[in-house]
Amino acid sequence: MPLTENDQQKQQASKSGNGKKKTLVALRNAITYFTDARSSAKYRGNLNLHLALENIEQSSRSSGLTPPHILKLVKSITTGKWTEIVSSRLIRSLIPAAHVPHNAVVFAVSSLSAKNISDNMKCLFVRWMVLIYEYVDNKDTLHSLYGILFLFLDSDILCVHICRLLYLMTQRGDVKQYRVRKLLDIQSKVGVQPHIMALLSVYKLYSPNMVTVSSRIGNQSYFKQSDQKWAQIIHLVQEKNKRLNEDEDEAEDANEPSSRALDVHQPRKRRKLDVIPVLETIDRNERVPQSVKSLRKRMVPLEQIENFKQLLQNIDVVVLPNRIASILQSPHLYHVLTLFPDKTIAPRLSYWIHVSLYREIIAYPKSGENPKATALLQVITDFTDHLQESIPVCEWFLNQYLHTWNGLDYRIHILNLITRMPICSFEKMNDLLLEPLRKLYFCSGVYFKCLLLWCFTELLRNLMSVEVPRHRRAVAKQQETNIAESTILLNDTIFGQQTEQISTDNTIVEFINFVDNICVVGLQVEKNNALLMSYVLDFFHVTSGLYSRHGFKFLQLPSSPIVKRALYGNSAVFVSKINELLCRYSDEVNLMKESQAEYVDILKEKIPIMNNYVLCVCNALWQSKAFKNAKFQSTLSAIETYLPSSRRANASFSVLLHPALQMFVKKQQELNQTHSTPRTRELAILNSLKSHDLDGIYTFATTFVGRYARK
Amino acid sequence: MSKLLSTFNKVSAPNTATVLLVGAEGTSKHKLAEAMLNIDTDFNLNMLTASSLPLPKDESDSRPPVNFVVFVIDLSNVLSMTIVESSVKYLDVDYFLGRCCFVVMKAEDPDNQNVEMMAVTGLSDVYQSPMLCGDVKTIRNCQCLARKLLSMVEIAGGFKFGVTPLLIDATRNTFNFEEEL
Structure with a gap:
């Protein structure tokens, strides 16, 4: 239990200044032993050496070493005087109390090319650097050694750890073509190694244009977790010192972690903190001579x-x-x-x-x-x-x-x-986008159905107002330059997208048909849910402006179940909305008629459907013959003969009797008892509906019903 | 022939739907069944579970007719996939008209998958039955999956007025379109 003993020692030391001084003196003596050139390097039977080593190990594990101590020890190790056992124990006890002086790291790096130090020690040094990288006080100095460290990649023993160190150190300016080539060379020699891939992936993160090799995305564990115990000790000492410092000076310490949190040199660490990386522009390592700097254009970092x-x-x-x-x-x-x-x-x-x-x-x-x-x-x-x-x-x-x-x-x-989403062929859109959504639509609740319809409405709006015009422009440009290619480059985009040659009209028509279908079935499943109906009508509100607003040369009408569900439903809002929708469509048809003859085919096909809808509304609301044109006329007349009270069935959806409008009609009738003729009553109701923002019915009446037509 | 599981060879109890969950051990089908039973429905719900098909012969004729079959596949478990592949063959053709579906567990974690997602989608395409992805790790996700299954069961059992599985299927567009993801 050396740690707990040390803790107790520490506590005692903090209580009495004497004890603290004693341990400090002992540590200083121990370090002097290693810095003194006269000390014996003999390992066996050398009591002084053992005492000094143990002393350093103990105090470093309990409270860490101060920067000057670390510097002295690193200098001493790099002389190559000590045996391997001593050196490795010393390196392992280089645990910083707060931070590591950059000079010490520079010494350690310089030892990597020394002859008198064994490969194992070099390896251990690099592993140490990886662990304490976070705590180096001046990373710029260390970073200036990037190029030198990169050379050590050739060493088979050091390669893994150097990669890891470089992975931490890499900044954007370090990504150079020759380095990428070097890494690829190594990879071709030793095969695909996770550490090389790690470094390449960092390079790709900074400039994907230079690294063309495809890395497996998402593989987060490039490096095996080595030296865990060591890292844990370093972390514990840091935490402990931080807590001690907090008691002494809270304000000073508050700055410390925040500055570390903003540290941009560690992609892994930063990833834990925030998705969006921190803004950093200045290449700290860039050393441009003053003369060159003045020649350059004045540049402002963000x-x-x-x-x-x-x-x-x-x-x-x-x-x-x-x-x-x-x-x-x-x-x-x-x-x-x-x-x-x-x-x-x-x-x-x-x-x-x-x-x-x-x-x-x-x-x-x-x-x-x-x-x-x-x-x-x-x-x-x-x-x-x-x-x-x-x-x-x-x-x-x-x-x-x-x-x-x-x-x-x-x-x-x-x-x-x-x-x-951008526009693409309907086959692609259906299989990749609509089919998964359709599946979810039919096995989710009404709320999700509404959300999805909203989403489709917005998608259609975006396709019509942004994506299709962009596509048209690109096609026109390609025709100008007479390039016969199967793909079209969308020029006015940042991402320079390419799309296939597709018929955008076809995609839009098919898409509207698809939404129409799922609307009809969805309304049946949800039993005419009001919320869903509202979203359905919103979708067709957007569709009704295809020609006049977006210049499409076709007309897409809602299918008849939707119109009839809205018309014969029990909500006044939807009765009004469907009236309004039909008015919008009729405006659309009139515009198409006026403009040119090229729409004859479309109109020939759509006008009968349109007329059918209008007739349907007129008959139900204004003519009191809701079922006159219906297919089940014979059944209806049979019912009427046997059930005299059902005689009024045909009139049951007129303005005066429509279940959805009853609330407004009754109210109006109570107010104006004097109106006797149906005509005046209807007029009063129309005005009342208009005042309740249900002006769809009013607009429809003034457009299509002869007796109310605008003069 | 007798081994085939069939919908219409028995008279079903009124207002009752019976769901059969088929999946290997460790596919947490019991948890899913419990979640489905915990949700209030307008009809009586019976849940049966089986580790594979065909079911043993029903000697005493006590088993109710099965309205809906759910195959559970765990992508980290190869056995669950092979069991489903061999079990599907023992279903009567009626089930593939919207009375069966595949539930895929652990679809969101591509690193721990032993079964190719393409194999499952292939299976779902061949049998023209929907595939649902989900998991039962959290209550929220478990309920979400159970609700989806229940809404399919409700339609398949005929408890939705005027809606049949075939009507739902009619809204689907099929193209022989394939593109690498």
Whole structure:
């Protein structure tokens, strides 16, 4: 139980200054033993050496060593004077109390090329550096050795640990073509190794344009967990010192962890903290001579910009951050992205989104929602909103994820992403997007059905107003340049998407038909649910503007079950809405008629259906012959003969008797007892409905019913 | 022939649906069955579980007719897949008109899968029966899955007025379209 004893010692020491002084003196003496050139390096039977070693081990494990002590010990070890056992014990006890001086690390690195130190010791040194990397006080100095450390990759013994160290150290400026080539050379020699892949994946994260090799995404454990015990001791000592310091000076200590939290050098550590990386632009390692600097254009790193006005003034001289994804943290910075001419931005960003989506959602090991994934999806939705284009990797992600989606996790965010999907052929859209959603639609509750219909409405709106015009422009441009290719490059996008040559009209028509179908069956399943009906009619509200608002050369009418369910239902809102919808469609037809003759075929096909609907509404509401044209006329007349009270069946859906309008009609009749003729009563009711915002019925009457037509 | 499980060879009790869960040991089908029983429904729900098909011969004729069959596949368990593949053959063709479905567990964790997802989708395509992904690890997810199954059972059992599984199936578009994900 050496640790607990030490704890007790420590406690006693803190109580009495004397005890503390004593241990300090003992430690100083022990270290002097190792720094003194005259000390004997003999291991066997050398009591002084053993005492000093034990002393150092004990005090380092209890409270850690101060920077000067670490420096002295590292210097002493690098002389190569001590036997391997002593050296390894010394290296293992190099546990920092608070931080490690950078000089010590530089000495350790220089020892890697020394001849008098065994390979095992070199290896141990690198392992030590990996462990204490987080605590080095000036990482810039260490980082300037990046190139030298990279050379040690050739050593078979050191390679794994050097890779790990470089994995921690790599900054954007370090990613160079010759380094990538070197790594690939090594890989071709020793085969695919996880540590090399790790380093390549970091390189790819910083500049995916340089690393073309495909790494397995989502594999988080590149490195085996070695030196766990050692790391644990270091961590414990740090925690303990932190707690001690907190008692002494709380304010000072509060700065310490936050500065560490903002440390951008550790992708793994940062990933634990936040999805979006921290903004960092300045390449700390870049040492440009003053003369060159003055020649360069004045560049402004993003961190120095404080407000939007400054951003506007400097937008042409902004330096992009090291990790492009950090731009996603602020909507103002999106502008930088859209204005920047650099071609590498899109692949860098795509790669990051791809990796993050995979890691946080698809390969997320626990069931249930991951809060980081929610934040990520939100950011991506905001970003696509700003760009007004979909990101191809999101498409890929949705295609994969929807297949296994349970309809519950991240529901709103996923639906939001779906609404921003680009246009593609209907076959593809159906199989990858609509079919999984259809499955969920029919086995979920009415609330999900409504959400999905909302999602489809927004998707249609987006397709019609953004995606199809973009596609048309691209096609027109391609025809201008006379390139006969099967793919079309969408030029006015950041991500430079390619799409197939498809008939956008066909996709839209088929999509509307699909939604129409699931609406009809959905209404039947949910027994005419009011909420669902409302979403259904909203969808067709958007569809009714296909020609006039979006310039499509066709007309898509809702199928008759939808119209009749709304008309004969018991909600006044839907009666009014369906009236309004039919008016919108009739305007549409009139516009098409006026413009040109090329729509004759479409109109020939659609006008009878349209007329049928209008007639249906007129008969029911205004002519008191709701069932006159119905197929079951004979049945109805049979019923009427035997059941005299059912004579009024035909009139039961007139304005005065419609069950949905009863509330307004009764109220109106109570108010105006004097109105005697049906005509005046109907007029009064129309005005009353209009005053209740149910003006669909009024509009319909003034459009189609002769006696109320506008003069 | 007698080994085939059939829907219509017995008279069912009024307002009752019987669901058969088929899955290997360790596919947590009992947990799923419990979750389904815990949800209030308008009809009486009977749950049967079996580790494979065909079922042993019903000597005393005490077994109710099965309205809906759920196959449970655990992607980390190869045996569960092979059992389902061999069991499906013992279902009468009526079941494939919307009276059976495949439930896939552990679909969200690609690193721990021993069964290819493509194999399961292939199975679901061949038998034209829907495939649901879900898990029973948390109460929320378990209930979500149970509700979905129940809504399918309700339609298959004929408890929804004017809706049949075939009507639902009619809304599906099929294309011979394949693209690598």
